[in-house]
Amino acid sequence: MGGNSEVAPLTPATQPSLISDPPTSVSGHPKVVGFEGHVSSMKNQLIDAHVIKCRKVIPIVGMGGIGKTTLARFVYEDRSVQRRFDKRYWVTVSQEYDLLQIFQDLGTGLYQKLKGCRYLIVLDGMWDLTAWEDLRQYFPENNQGSRIIVTTRDSQLATGLGSTASYDVSFLNEDKSWELFYHRVFGGMWCPVELETFGIQIVENCRGFPLRIVTIAGLLSKSNKTCECWNCVSKDVSSLINLDDNEHCKKVLSLSYGCLPLHLKPLFEANTRNTYPTSY
Numbered sequence: 001m002g003g004n005s006e007v008a009p010l011t012p013a014t015q016p017s018l019i020s021d022p023p024t025s026v027s028g029h030p031k032v033v034g035f036e037g038h039v040s041s042m043k044n045q046l047i048d049a050h051v052i053k054c055r056k057v058i059p060i061v062g063m064g065g066i067g068k069t070t071l072a073r074f075v076y077e078d079r080s081v082q083r084r085f086d087k088r089y090w091v092t093v094s095q096e097y098d099l100l101q102i103f104q105d106l107g108t109g110l111y112q113k114l115k116g117c118r119y120l121i122v123l124d125g126m127w128d129l130t131a132w133e134d135l136r137q138y139f140p141e142n143n144q145g146s147r148i149i150v151t152t153r154d155s156q157l158a159t160g161l162g163s164t165a166s167y168d169v170s171f172l173n174e175d176k177s178w179e180l181f182y183h184r185v186f187g188g189m190w191c192p193v194e195l196e197t198f199g200i201q202i203v204e205n206c207r208g209f210p211l212r213i214v215t216i217a218g219l220l221s222k223s224n225k226t227c228e229c230w231n232c233v234s235k236d237v238s239s240l241i242n243l244d245d246n247e248h249c250k251k252v253l254s255l256s257y258g259c260l261p262l263h264l265k266p267l268f269e270a271n272t273r274n275t276y277p278t279s280y
Contacts, residue, residue, distance in 0.1 A: 033180040034172040053143045059158035060151045062169030065211035068151040086117035118144040171208030184217035198230035
């Protein structure tokens with residue numbers, strides 16, 4: 001099997017886009033934390049394509065910022081998975097989409113490309129079952145062992161896909177939260193003792209959300225590692241403890257912005273624009 005990933009026409013951001021590669025993570029680090037069990041199980045489902053020939057849909061379910069896209073990206077980019085499939089495509093599905101535009105950009109051409117192949121499709125960020133009904137016609141059931149991964153916030157949608165059991169992505173526990181933060185900030189290097197207390201406070205107040213952890217950690221990794229900076233971020237995050245999850249996530253990202261040096265603020269803006277709220 002070839003494991004090819006082809007470039008297809010891009011559609012506007014408000015419509016599903018067919019692209020050759022998935023979005024990159026905030027920091028670019030390949031390590032996955034907290035999803036190890038899901039990764040192993042999903043890889044088995046993808047690699048058994050030579051045994052189970054029918055097309056299989058694999059849903060990943062969880063709230064925004066919890067890590068659905070990261071999990072999908074990790075298995076999509078795995079070398080053993082790449083070798084198993086002739087063609088791979090990553091499709092970002094927005095809440096609003098234009099079926100006519102999809103047909104013009106993908107349509108029969110995509111169906112014919114996939115018809116005789118074992119393919120892997122990722123439909124990232126699907127909001128409702130109507131989108132699936134519209135898009136599934138372009139993915140032939142050719143008994144080649146093809147797989148379709150769907151990420152969604154809606155557990156009912158996952159049930160309606162007629163798929164295997166979904167992978168439910170939950171919050172990270174304290175140990176995994178710290179492991180993720182530590183890896184993103186220090187890359188396995190030693191954490192200065194004077195920063196550890198602030199770091200633990202920051203992690204605790206991220207409530208187990210990977211997006212919050214990797215965004216703050218990614219920025220701290222590029223800033224001066226001083227008690228003043230880390231204390232500022234820690235106080236900002238702690239002040240938001242009573243907000244609901246959505247507001248908490250937004251405020252965590254925006255308040256930390258104020259503690260950054262000027263040369264890092266454009267990086268923060270680019271990171272949050274590309275990753276919040278649907279692409280982690």
